[in-house]
Amino acid sequence: xxxxxxxxxxxxxxxxxxxxxxxxxxxxxxxxxxxxxxxxxxxxxxxxxxxxxxxxxxxxxxxxxxxxxxxxxxxxxxxxxxxxxxxxxxxxxxxxxxxxxxxxxxxxxxxxxxxxxxxxxxxxxxxxxxxxxxxxxxxxxxxxxxxxxxxxxxxxxxxxxxxxxxxxxxxxxxxxxxxxxxxxxxxxxxxxxxxxxxxxxxxxxxxxxxxxxxxxxxxxxxxxxxxxxxxxxxxxxxxxxxxxxxxxxxxxxxxxxxxxxxxxxxxxxxxxxxxxxxxxxxxxxxxxxxxxxxxxxxxxxxxxxxxxxxxxxxxxxxxxxxxxxxxxxxxxxx
Numbered sequence: 001x002x003x004x005x006x007x008x009x010x011x012x013x014x015x016x017x018x019x020x021x022x023x024x025x026x027x028x029x030x031x032x033x034x035x036x037x038x039x040x041x042x043x044x045x046x047x048x049x050x051x052x053x054x055x056x057x058x059x060x061x062x063x064x065x066x067x068x069x070x071x072x073x074x075x076x077x078x079x080x081x082x083x084x085x086x087x088x089x090x091x092x093x094x095x096x097x098x099x100x101x102x103x104x105x106x107x108x109x110x111x112x113x114x115x116x117x118x119x120x121x122x123x124x125x126x127x128x129x130x131x132x133x134x135x136x137x138x139x140x141x142x143x144x145x146x147x148x149x150x151x152x153x154x155x156x157x158x159x160x161x162x163x164x165x166x167x168x169x170x171x172x173x174x175x176x177x178x179x180x181x182x183x184x185x186x187x188x189x190x191x192x193x194x195x196x197x198x199x200x201x202x203x204x205x206x207x208x209x210x211x212x213x214x215x216x217x218x219x220x221x222x223x224x225x226x227x228x229x230x231x232x233x234x235x236x237x238x239x240x241x242x243x244x245x246x247x248x249x250x251x252x253x254x255x256x257x258x259x260x261x262x263x264x265x266x267x268x269x270x271x272x273x274x275x276x277x278x279x280x281x282x283x284x285x286x287x288x289x290x291x292x293x294x295x296x297x298x299x300x301x302x303x304x305x306x307x308x309x310x311x312x313x314x315x316x317x318x319x320x321x322x323x324x325x326x327x328x329x330x331x332x333x334x
Contacts, residue, residue: 028058031283033093033119033276034077035065036162037198041251042225042272045333049276053299057284059091063276066097069163069198075101082109091115091283098165099123115286117279120168122312128286129311131278133270133301134318136168140175140223142318143247143268144184147176147221150245150265154186155218158210160197160231160248162224169197169223176221190214197224197249200233207234211244222248228264229254236263252321252329259323267321271334274300274317282313 033050035043043063050061066073074097081089082105092109096102096118106116107126118130147157159176161169173193180187194210196202203226211217211234220235222228228248232255235244241263250267258264277300285292292313294306304315321329 028060029090029283029287030088031059031061031091031093031280032081032089033061033063033279034074034081034095035063036074036095036097036166037067037069038063038065039067040198040225041254045251045272046276049271049273049278049300050280051276052273053277053280054284056299057281057288059280059284059287061280065095069097069166069195071097071101071163071165075105078102078105078109082112082114089114090287091117093117093119093279093283094121094124094127095119096121096124096167097163099167100165115283117282119275119279122310123167127311129282129292129313131275131282131301131313133275133278133315135314135316136171137175138316139268139318140172140177141179143172143221143223144176144179146266146268147219147245147247148180148184148187150247151187151219153184156188156190156214156216157219157221158190158214158217159193160203160206160220160222160224160227161193161195162198162227163195164193172223173221187219190217196230197222197227200226200230203227203230204234207231211238211240217244219245219247222246225249225251225269226254228267229258232258232263236261250321252326252334255321256326256330259321259326269319269321269334270317271300271319271332273333276300278313 047063054061103124106124109116116128118124118127122130159173194206196206220231222231228250231246246264247266255264255267278298281299292306298304301315304313
């Protein structure tokens with residue numbers, strides 16, 4: 001086990017033990033997390049982390065979400081929780097697909113006495129706390145550096161995001177493109193960014209279209225948990241792995257064969273189990289009165305930068321995936 005992961009588990013056990021007297025006198029709290037999309041390995045691992053984090057703080061957790069990246073459906077699910085459909089909840093956690101519909105609902109939830117946490121949702125001003133497992137600007141720039149290296153610093157590339165309105169993906173893509181313009185002037189964006197980075201089938205379809213539209217395409221940078229896998233499948237099927245460099249987000253277990261085949265040159269993620277653990281732990285720490293401030297270890301994240309003024313918890317837990325790191329990461333359940 002990596003030292004950071006071990007520290008997170010030790011922190012969870014220690015905090016849980018310290019809070020047992022308080023837990024004995026309180027009712028179990030309920031946290032429901034609304035994911036950007038469910039039915040994916042990423043969402044399954046997030047749910048596992050939620051359960052692990054909740055157990056240490058007497059918090060009952062569940063994960064729901066749309067079965068495709070649909071902001072309207074996500075908003076409907078949140079409204080249902082606010083209205084108490086299916087039972088009262090004490091906390092809602094949210095991975096926002098957009099802000100327009102969800103920001104007013106976050107305020108409505110808080111007005112109803114519900115704690116509102118976001119994961120990569122700093123644009124939701126009405127949230128109680130936001131948890132950021134990676135630095136948005138650095139995350140985007142790091143992946144552009146990898147793409148530029150694979151493309152030799154020149155040529156046309158495409159960018160995929162989960163949805164065009166997804167705040168976290170917008171920040172990552174903005175940072176990546178800005179980094180390219182500042183450091184790799186011989187590269188150029190082939191077209192405005194494309195959605196569909198959250199689903200393998202959708203990313204595969206858009207990759208077919210992009211390759212047809214831009215025969216001289218040299219690279220694809222895919223934000224969204226399934227974008228790189230969807231793109232890599234088409235690049236591999238068409239025998240283009242040597243010509244089109246695919247870089248982006250993926251789980252090691254999903255991307256394994258494509259990375260070994262060279263159809264994904266380099267992938268990036270953070271640990272969704274750890275992120276789920278952190279969300280549930282932050283919820284539990286707030287309900288038990290455990291102070292949040294820099295220097296406090298957050299289970300799942302370890303030491304993090306806790307910005308009290310902006311109710312923001314920031315960490316930098318980027319995982320880089322290549323042929324060398326694959327076996328160890330897959331052994332960790334990723």
